[in-house]
Amino acid sequence: MGFASGGSNASDSLDTQKQNYVVEIDNGDDKAIADSHDLSLDKNVDKEDMHKPFIEIDMAGAESENGVLSSGWWNSEGNSRWSGKDNKHGTVTFTLSEIKSCILTVRFFVPEHISDKHVRIIVNGSEVLDIVPDGSGIIEKNIELSEKVLRMGENNIMFKASFWSPKKVDPKLKDEGSRSIAFDFISIE
Numbered sequence: 001m002g003f004a005s006g007g008s009n010a011s012d013s014l015d016t017q018k019q020n021y022v023v024e025i026d027n028g029d030d031k032a033i034a035d036s037h038d039l040s041l042d043k044n045v046d047k048e049d050m051h052k053p054f055i056e057i058d059m060a061g062a063e064s065e066n067g068v069l070s071s072g073w074w075n076s077e078g079n080s081r082w083s084g085k086d087n088k089h090g091t092v093t094f095t096l097s098e099i100k101s102c103i104l105t106v107r108f109f110v111p112e113h114i115s116d117k118h119v120r121i122i123v124n125g126s127e128v129l130d131i132v133p134d135g136s137g138i139i140e141k142n143i144e145l146s147e148k149v150l151r152m153g154e155n156n157i158m159f160k161a162s163f164w165s166p167k168k169v170d171p172k173l174k175d176e177g178s179r180s181i182a183f184d185f186i187s188i189e
């Protein structure tokens with residue numbers, strides 16, 4: 001009797017568990033949690049393996065930018081930097097341990113004074129972009145860097161644009177510092 005009762009209890013308990021299980025599966029909240037879990041997994045995969053830039057420079061002046069921005073850069077002005085310092089083209093240097101095509105994304109501002117001049121991007125000596133801006137403004141470009149232009153070890157990207165100085169543009173200004181274009185960000189992924 002005791003055994004039967006126990007068995008019966010166990011069976012009730014199982015039924016209850018099953019019921020709870022079914023209720024949980026049908027529960028909208030749990031479904032939402034499951035979905036969001038899947039989404040977060042997808043995000044992690046994208047972030048870690050696919051779309052995480054291996055170089056991301058937002059030009060806000062972080063210490064980590066110093067290792068990548070090699071020459072021709074002014075100090076950060078909040079969220080951007082001018083290139084063209086010391087009459088040098090803004091240059092980025094980075095190291096690759098494997099050669100795989102990647103995407104260079106760059107957003108920069110072209111001031112009116114040089115808006116009719118070429119802006120070129122040179123990767124390890126190979127030109128990957130040559131544009132003449134259609135007036136002053138912000139330009140954003142996604143450029144595929146093929147395996148051909150990349151190399152093992154040190155790589156460099158030069159952003160070649162004309163120089164101007166505030167004093168030459170407006171004699172009332174004292175700033176003779178050489179400038180080219182202002183960068184909002186550069187990323188490679």
Ligand SMILES: [Ca+2]
Nearest residue numbers: 058059079184
């Ligand atoms: Ca920025």
